[in-house]
Amino acid sequence: xxxxxxxxxxxPIPPPPYDEALRLAALASYxxxxxxxxxxxxxxxxxASALCGTPIGVxxxxxxxxxxxxxxxxxxxxxxPLASSFCAKAxxxxxxxxxxxxxxxxxxxxxxxVTGAPSLRFYAGALLRTEEGLPIxxxxxxxxxxxxxxxLQQQALRVLARQVMKQLELRRALAERDRAEERRSIxxxxxxxxxxxxxxxxxxxxxxxxxxxxxxxAVETFERRLIALGRAHxxxxxxNWASAPMRAIAERVLSLTGESRIAIAGPDVQFGSRxxxxxxxxxxxxxTNATKYGALSADGxxxxxxxxxxxxxxxxxxxxxxxxxGGPPPAEPSRTGFGTRLIRxxxxxxxxxxxxxxxxxxxxxxxxxxxxxxxx
Amino acid sequence: MVLxxxxxxxxxxxxxxxxxxxxxxxxxxxNADEALAILEVRTDIRIVFTDVDMxxxxxxxxxxxxIRGRWPPVELIVTSGxxxxxxxxxxxxxxFFEKPYDRRTVMATMRRMAA
Numbered sequence: 001x002x003x004x005x006x007x008x009x010x011x012p013i014p015p016p017p018y019d020e021a022l023r024l025a026a027l028a029s030y031x032x033x034x035x036x037x038x039x040x041x042x043x044x045x046x047x048a049s050a051l052c053g054t055p056i057g058v059x060x061x062x063x064x065x066x067x068x069x070x071x072x073x074x075x076x077x078x079x080x081p082l083a084s085s086f087c088a089k090a091x092x093x094x095x096x097x098x099x100x101x102x103x104x105x106x107x108x109x110x111x112x113x114v115t116g117a118p119s120l121r122f123y124a125g126a127l128l129r130t131e132e133g134l135p136i137x138x139x140x141x142x143x144x145x146x147x148x149x150x151x152l153q154q155q156a157l158r159v160l161a162r163q164v165m166k167q168l169e170l171r172r173a174l175a176e177r178d179r180a181e182e183r184r185s186i187x188x189x190x191x192x193x194x195x196x197x198x199x200x201x202x203x204x205x206x207x208x209x210x211x212x213x214x215x216x217x218a219v220e221t222f223e224r225r226l227i228a229l230g231r232a233h234x235x236x237x238x239x240n241w242a243s244a245p246m247r248a249i250a251e252r253v254l255s256l257t258g259e260s261r262i263a264i265a266g267p268d269v270q271f272g273s274r275x276x277x278x279x280x281x282x283x284x285x286x287x288t289n290a291t292k293y294g295a296l297s298a299d300g301x302x303x304x305x306x307x308x309x310x311x312x313x314x315x316x317x318x319x320x321x322x323x324x325x326g327g328p329p330p331a332e333p334s335r336t337g338f339g340t341r342l343i344r345x346x347x348x349x350x351x352x353x354x355x356x357x358x359x360x361x362x363x364x365x366x367x368x369x370x371x372x373x374x375x376x
Numbered sequence: 377m378v379l380x381x382x383x384x385x386x387x388x389x390x391x392x393x394x395x396x397x398x399x400x401x402x403x404x405x406x407n408a409d410e411a412l413a414i415l416e417v418r419t420d421i422r423i424v425f426t427d428v429d430m431x432x433x434x435x436x437x438x439x440x441x442x443i444r445g446r447w448p449p450v451e452l453i454v455t456s457g458x459x460x461x462x463x464x465x466x467x468x469x470x471x472f473f474e475k476p477y478d479r480r481t482v483m484a485t486m487r488r489m490a491a
Binding site: 199202207211220230231234258 | 460
């Protein structure tokens with residue numbers, strides 16, 4: 001077929017009024033070449049063909065030396081080399097190109113697809129043009145016999161071309177958003193890992209610095225709080241630092257005790273990042289106290305950790321209860337240490353803590369507006 | 377003898393301290409290659425304590441697998457701030473600790489392994 005193309009008399013294509021490299025880059029940015037058939041575009045090709053009464057309808061993208069049919073009816077192929085194609089680059093030069101009879105149009109009269117099989121005679125195409133004005137393809141209809149299109153049919157092709165372009169723009173925007181989201185997620189994970197490493201270094205520095213301290217229990221208490229904080233960060237890291245399920249918080253922090261006697265029960269509640277950190281530290285203190293002085297210091301002791309949502313003064317309240325049973329009778333601590341103060345700060349640092357010391361065992365109830373723990 | 381493999385110097389020092397406190401002699405390596413070189417010449421290493429995330433030809437998981445293959449009696453402790461146990465396939469008898477770890481639990485594990 002190439003011999004036809006080199007025939008003198010084939011009208012030379014004038015240089016395009018745009019940079020071809022830019023045009024190809026724009027086309028590539030939609031990531032649409034060589035993708036499978038899709039209903040969204042097949043529908044357009046079928047509708048174009050039906051509206052214009054032609055056997056062939058195509059959503060056509062002009063690449064580098066070839067054209068790719070994203071959708072077609074009546075052609076049966078997905079790609080042709082550009083040189084031998086009916087939709088040569090000339091079709092990118094006009095917003096709307098109408099060729100009623102190709103044998104009478106100097107741009108096509110020597111085209112092999114016109115002069116030989118399949119003897120295409122009619123072409124009408126509306127340009128696919130990017131926001132920057134670069135032409136990347138057409139929505140076109142073809143026929144094996146000459147024909148005309150009404151104004152309405154021409155208008156319909158233009159509308160379909162604009163809709164295809166909008167579809168491509170939206171897909172590209174969504175893909176860009178996905179990529180940005182992925183980069184953000186990777187960055188958060190990386191920062192989270194660095195933070196955990198930094199916590200481990202703080203632990204190391206403290207360990208070295210406090211080596212000479214004879215009160216080892218204080219050093220260990222510090223170390224364990226640091227570890228609890230690390231666990232809280234870890235739970236947050238699972239969900240990109242935004243929030244954490246209350247159950248996961250409880251399980252991760254309380255697993256530090258190595259205890260199987262803490263029963264955890266409550267509905268799904270998603271905690272915000274601040275409340276996750278403070279609640280983790282609170283639970284850690286409660287578990288530490290229970291192990292040292294409370295129910296978990298005795299053989300038959302158990303702890304029930306439960307939470308619920310209930311109507312409160314400002315919308316819903318979140319109520320968490322720590323109930324120890326089976327241990328020695330609890331006694332109120334004589335001094336208010338950091339651990340006790342931490343517990344009294346509550347789940348979101350806003351108090352709402354009720355602590356009781358009945359003989360049956362220590363009970364702490366934490367009440368907070370659901371919005372404070374879920375969002376803070 | 378415990379071999380501590382950790383690229384972060386402060387954390388390596390802390391781990392070495394911990395092993396000493398648990399009653400062991402300690403050697404230190406900054407990466408898997410150094411660790412293997414030590415294992416080639418020392419026959420008295422009972423436990424290797426290694427970080428997962430290290431630069432070099434091998435990370436801690438590959439090192440642990442290599443040690444399990446070449447020196448089956450050596451006990452393995454693996455630690456990481458990036459990974460959780462669920463993501464890792466530990467060699468047989470390997471024990472995992474998440475960073476920051478509880479020193480007492482790690483020391484108890486070392487003593488149990490050497491007993």
